[in-house]
Amino acid sequence: MTAADVAQAVGVSRATVGFVLNDTPGQTISEATRQRVLDAAIALGYRPNSAARALARGRSEIVLLVLPDWPMDYAHGRLVEEFAKALDEAGYSLVTWSPREDSHARPLWERLHADLVMGFAPFDDDQQAGIRANGVSKLFPTPDQYIRHSAHWLAITLHLQVDHLRERGHRRIAYAGSPDPRLAAVSRDKARKVAARAAFHGMEFAGERVVDVADGSADRAVRAWVEAGCTAVVACNDYVAAMVAGAALRAGIAIPERLAVIGHDDSPLARVVVPTLTSVRIDAAAAGREAAASALHELGVRPLPAEPDPCAAVLVIRESTGGTATGTEVPCRLIPHDTGHGHAPEIRQMSPSGDGHGASGSGSGGDPVIGE
Amino acid sequence: MTAADVAQAVGVSRATVGFVLNDTPGQTISEATRQRVLDAAIALGYRPNSAARALARGRSEIVLLVLPDWPMDYAHGRLVEEFAKALDEAGYSLVTWSPREDSHARPLWERLHADLVMGFAPFDDDQQAGIRANGVSKLFPTPDQYIRHSAHWLAITLHLQVDHLRERGHRRIAYAGSPDPRLAAVSRDKARKVAARAAFHGMEFAGERVVDVADGSADRAVRAWVEAGCTAVVACNDYVAAMVAGAALRAGIAIPERLAVIGHDDSPLARVVVPTLTSVRIDAAAAGREAAASALHELGVRPLPAEPDPCAAVLVIRESTGGTATGTEVPCRLIPHDTGHGHAPEIRQMSPSGDGHGASGSGSGGDPVIGE
DNA sequence: TTGAAAGCGATACCAG
DNA sequence: CTGGTATCGCTTTCAA
Numbered sequence: 001m002t003a004a005d006v007a008q009a010v011g012v013s014r015a016t017v018g019f020v021l022n023d024t025p026g027q028t029i030s031e032a033t034r035q036r037v038l039d040a041a042i043a044l045g046y047r048p049n050s051a052a053r054a055l056a057r058g059r060s061e062i063v064l065l066v067l068p069d070w071p072m073d074y075a076h077g078r079l080v081e082e083f084a085k086a087l088d089e090a091g092y093s094l095v096t097w098s099p100r101e102d103s104h105a106r107p108l109w110e111r112l113h114a115d116l117v118m119g120f121a122p123f124d125d126d127q128q129a130g131i132r133a134n135g136v137s138k139l140f141p142t143p144d145q146y147i148r149h150s151a152h153w154l155a156i157t158l159h160l161q162v163d164h165l166r167e168r169g170h171r172r173i174a175y176a177g178s179p180d181p182r183l184a185a186v187s188r189d190k191a192r193k194v195a196a197r198a199a200f201h202g203m204e205f206a207g208e209r210v211v212d213v214a215d216g217s218a219d220r221a222v223r224a225w226v227e228a229g230c231t232a233v234v235a236c237n238d239y240v241a242a243m244v245a246g247a248a249l250r251a252g253i254a255i256p257e258r259l260a261v262i263g264h265d266d267s268p269l270a271r272v273v274v275p276t277l278t279s280v281r282i283d284a285a286a287a288g289r290e291a292a293a294s295a296l297h298e299l300g301v302r303p304l305p306a307e308p309d310p311c312a313a314v315l316v317i318r319e320s321t322g323g324t325a326t327g328t329e330v331p332c333r334l335i336p337h338d339t340g341h342g343h344a345p346e347i348r349q350m351s352p353s354g355d356g357h358g359a360s361g362s363g364s365g366g367d368p369v370i371g372e
Numbered sequence: 373m374t375a376a377d378v379a380q381a382v383g384v385s386r387a388t389v390g391f392v393l394n395d396t397p398g399q400t401i402s403e404a405t406r407q408r409v410l411d412a413a414i415a416l417g418y419r420p421n422s423a424a425r426a427l428a429r430g431r432s433e434i435v436l437l438v439l440p441d442w443p444m445d446y447a448h449g450r451l452v453e454e455f456a457k458a459l460d461e462a463g464y465s466l467v468t469w470s471p472r473e474d475s476h477a478r479p480l481w482e483r484l485h486a487d488l489v490m491g492f493a494p495f496d497d498d499q500q501a502g503i504r505a506n507g508v509s510k511l512f513p514t515p516d517q518y519i520r521h522s523a524h525w526l527a528i529t530l531h532l533q534v535d536h537l538r539e540r541g542h543r544r545i546a547y548a549g550s551p552d553p554r555l556a557a558v559s560r561d562k563a564r565k566v567a568a569r570a571a572f573h574g575m576e577f578a579g580e581r582v583v584d585v586a587d588g589s590a591d592r593a594v595r596a597w598v599e600a601g602c603t604a605v606v607a608c609n610d611y612v613a614a615m616v617a618g619a620a621l622r623a624g625i626a627i628p629e630r631l632a633v634i635g636h637d638d639s640p641l642a643r644v645v646v647p648t649l650t651s652v653r654i655d656a657a658a659a660g661r662e663a664a665a666s667a668l669h670e671l672g673v674r675p676l677p678a679e680p681d682p683c684a685a686v687l688v689i690r691e692s693t694g695g696t697a698t699g700t701e702v703p704c705r706l707i708p709h710d711t712g713h714g715h716a717p718e719i720r721q722m723s724p725s726g727d728g729h730g731a732s733g734s735g736s737g738g739d740p741v742i743g744e
Numbered sequence: 745t746t747g748a749a750a751g752c753g754a755t756a757c758c759a760g
Numbered sequence: 761c762t763g764g765t766a767t768c769g770c771t772t773t774c775a776a
Binding site for chain 4 (some may be wrong): 003014022051054056057058
Binding site (some may be wrong): 001031045046047048049050051053054055060061062081084085088092093095096098100103105108110111112113129133134150164213214239242243245246249250268269271272273274285325326 | 373392417418419420421422423424425426427432434435456457460463464465467468469471475477480482483484485501502505506585611614615617618621622640641642644645646647664697
């Protein structure tokens with residue numbers, strides 16, 4: 001079924017068919033033939049050949065999002081969903097792809113011809129060359145854009161974790177890292193940022209320990225932390241937090257009285273385990289929308305808003321740090337402002353919603369972000 | 373950077389460039405020009421235009437996998453990973469896509485030109501028409517292939533759940549469904565199969581209840597089940613199982629003594645919660661490989677093996693039904709054989725591995741699958 | 745108001 | 761051994 005078939009069926013040229021089917025502006029087609037073409041197209045079940053269309057127009061209306069090789073957490077999944085939705089509304093399709101490092105086949109961006117290739121992590125030079133070489137493909141994010149969109153939010157949530165423990169009166173904390181080898185690097189990075197924030201508050205930081213439920217390292221870690229006088233643990237994510245809480249439970253260490261735990265991501269898991277987990281999350285939907293705004297700007301669809309939306313983060317206080325089972329949400333807003341040497345986000349806690357258990361006024365305005 | 377540019381740089385025709393770059397058989401190019409072309413291509417950073425290539429060759433070496441609209445569980449994720457890997461090894465790229473039901477944009481298979489479109493659920497007629505109309509795209513699965521690949525495994529794992537409870541001596545069981553509205557249909561379907569299996573064993577089935585931790589329905593369900601004399605609950609998935617276990621814990625109902633719980637999927641969650649959850653899983657890697665075998669057959673790359681691999685399922689017995697915290701794995705094999713009216717899978721339990729807590733010999737050979 | 749024709753960039757057939 | 765050239769299906773400019 002080609003456009004030529006439709007043209008022949010109607011008795012017009014294939015150019016006319018193209019004009020009608022694409023609503024080409026600046027052309028005047030009589031309403032009669034217009035309808036005949038439309039009807040014939042439907043009757044024949046005509047669909048334009050996407051490869052030919054992409055070749056002729058030079059664009060495919062596809063955005064390729066390259067996923068990181070580490071397992072995505074819940075918030076990232078939500079972000080991608082919202083991103084896809086916003087792109088869809090603008091007429092673009094989002095394709096997600098996880099590159100395989102052990103693959104010698106050509107990367108997807110060399111066989112897909114996307115209009116735009118985005119990634120969670122910056123692309124290295126080889127990749128950039130491959131992407132750029134492929135026709136009209138545009139590349140995003142550039143490193144600084146990446147930082148603007150992701151590292152800030154990460155810093156915010158890590159600060160929220162530490163600040164919350166500080167407010168609860170903890171003076172000596174530790175960091176629980178993920179056993180997943182692919183998360184090792186990002187986990188370590190988080191630990192550094194947490195250490196810096198703890199130092200800023202004058203808290204003692206007892207270092208990072210990778211915990212796993214399979215090899216008993218969680219049990220050992222919990223015992224070691226308590227012996228070392230730690231009263232609270234910042235976990236890499238909710239899974240790790242659950243492992244810590246579970247190990248403590250089995251060791252007879254009361255949570256949160258003797259050891260408080262705070263997770264990261266506010267995944268569904270945090271609500272279903274016993275005790276329920278205090279956690280932090282970003283507004284994934286807003287993040288996805290802002291990513292879409294950047295993408296659509298890059299595609300030349302709309303201009304980029306001058307000011308990015310202030311990104312919202314939320315602290316959810318549940319049982320693992322002394323809150324209620326259902327939890328209390330404490331929304332925070334980041335007001336980005338440039339201090340000359342990097343970004344110094346100001347965290348402003350807003351009035352807590354829920355049952356009033358929320359902490360108030362972390363008041364860390366204007367302090368520098370350490371370790372970035 | 374087009375092939376013409378490379379040709380000009382080297383001083384040959386673009387046909388020659390094409391022959392060299394594609395290793396076209398049946399052509400004899402002198403090693404000298406061959407090298408010059410190759411060098412020039414690298415020096416100029418030439419990458420073939422994927423749209424043009426797809427148009428000319430009629431195929432893109434891309435397989436499109438349409439994801440279901442319900443949230444995928446852990447095993448499905450593993451399956452997709454393995455599927456992608458197997459395709460990659462055959463030189464194909466896997467693109468996954470989640471259609472948006474509220475989208476009026478054209479579906480991805482109409483703008484991507486995949487060689488093959490697969491889905492987790494069968495496509496409806498409109499979708500099939502759209503996919504078929506799009507060039508050489510092939511369609512998979514057809515409904516019966518779909519059943520062969522997925523429904524069997526589902527039935528197996530559900531049987532494993534019920535059989536295990538039966539062996540533990542439970543006579544009256546209930547089903548805990550997921551609160552996720554997108555899972556409602558599949559959850560109900562599972563409940564029916566569980567009911568049938570329970571009836572086969574002469575067990576009483578107390579019906580399905582949707583449980584959620586947010587609205588207190590989990591607490592109510594647990595209480596109701598205990599009052600109704602149920603001693604065990606089959607959960608739709610591990611999340612639901614965790615909610616049931618948590619609610620029981622909070623209500624002071626001992627697990628597994630007064631209420632046993634068995635999950636589905638054997639996700640990481642099952643290992644981290646307290647108590648750890650008994651669960652069932654399929655060999656997702658094998659499933660992914662078989663899906664890839666089907667796909668590659670459909671693509672004409674290799675013939676399909678006459679007999680599908682016997683699919684393996686595993687029961688992991690953990691604390692929530694009386695096992696140990698780390699769990700005991702009981703592998704099972706499905707030997708498919710047709711009895712004339714539908715498939716009647718025989719489940720053969722193999723000798724348990726681990727600490728010997730495993731049940732032995734469910735011996736349900738040859739019994740009919742009810743409710744399919 | 746419609747149609748002819750020139751690309752888009754690569755593949756592959758058939759001469760030379 | 762190498763180089764024209766038709767083809768893939770659609771878009772788009774220009775002429776009729």
